[in-house]
Amino acid sequence: MTDDSQMIDQVLQATHFNALAEGTALTFREMMKAIHPDICKHPRAEEATNRLIEMFRHYTSGTTLADDSGNFLTNGHWVRYQGDGQVIAHAKRNQQEVVAGATAHFKRYMPYDWDSDCSFSLFERAIPLVNLTLPQEHVTWVVSRLLEFCMLLHGHTGRAHLGLTPAQVLLVPATHGIAVAGFYHAAELNGRVSTISAAYRHWYPDQLLAGKKASETADLEMVKRIGAYLLGDRSGLGTSLRKTHHSEFVDFLLSSDEDSLECYEKYREMLDRNFPSQFIHLNI
Structure with missing residues (x-):
């Protein structure tokens, strides 16, 4: 050659x-x-x-994408928001309040530092989930990380994120990790929900839309929607996956849970029954 x-x-x-x-x-x-x-x-x-x-x-x-504040730029090493400054500042405050009392393990899910009012730098290269489709073996661990994030967020802070959409979750290929951003809609559990992601309104459970009360169920529902999205169902609803993907995994995505700890434990048991425990390199 x-x-x-x-x-x-x-x-x-x-x-x-x-x-x-x-x-x-x-x-x-x-x-x-x-x-x-x-x-x-x-x-x-x-x-x-x-x-x-x-x-x-x-x-x-960087490449231009959009989230609940407007457009943002990212090259995988930094994120620069270009939308509504007040909305971005609100999300930044929410995230910093969460990370201030977080354990070292919990902080792994927010591996970035703000370097201005509208930008942060990532510790490792990370890619937004927008438009990604991944093989089953990678979707399983992304969902696992997200469920653990929810469990820690709910248990340690008493808050719900309420905005877990493809633009707010970034994939860290080198470590099989995730970075969660976009705390625009975060609220105290059982407290009033002031805003939701309009673009993903159909991802929220009906009880949240009707009662406007923050719940663990809402975050868990959005995690499952992301799982379906990454398998190729852009609606996030998952019903189209029944004939093409692992049946018990899809059944989990279509189920409903109210407690994030119980949901995480149920999910890990399902993984142990059906999938080998191994690190598979993600070339992306």
Whole structure:
């Protein structure tokens, strides 16, 4: 294999620019000089060049997504909110109140530090769940992390998050972890719910919409919706998965629970019965 072919393969196989730069020990300019179609005659040179430009643009400027405050930018290493400043400030206060009294283990679910009123830096590369579809073996651990987050949030703080949507949950591939942000709608358990995520209104249980009272059930319901979403059912309802995915896992997603500790324990028992305990690398 020629050096050009090897470089092009590395670019096309890379999941993000930072990993590519570390793997090649080259700068963006050096890589461009090696693979640009004006210089390199490899048949996939143009494809690799476009891929490299896109990865570098994402790394330097981020990609625009939307959440309950408006648009935000992220490149996997930082998040910069661009929406309503008052809404962002409210979410930041809520999150900081939660993390202030959190145990070390609980803090692992919020692995970032705010560096301004509208941005935070992540300790590890993390990717929002927006538009992601994952294999069953990865969805199982994402749901497990989210259920544990809920159990700790409810038990340690007496609050519900009430906004667990794909834009608020980020995947940490290197550690099989998650980062939870977007505390816009957080409320005391059994307290009044002032706001919900309008884009995901159909993800909330009917009793919350009717009674406007924060509950553990609401967070658990949204976790299960995320599980269905990641398996490919963008509605989050999960009923379309019955014929295509593991039946007991789908049954869990379609069930209802009121207590986050009991739900977590039930889920772990289901995993032990049906899935091997192993770390499967997530190349994303």
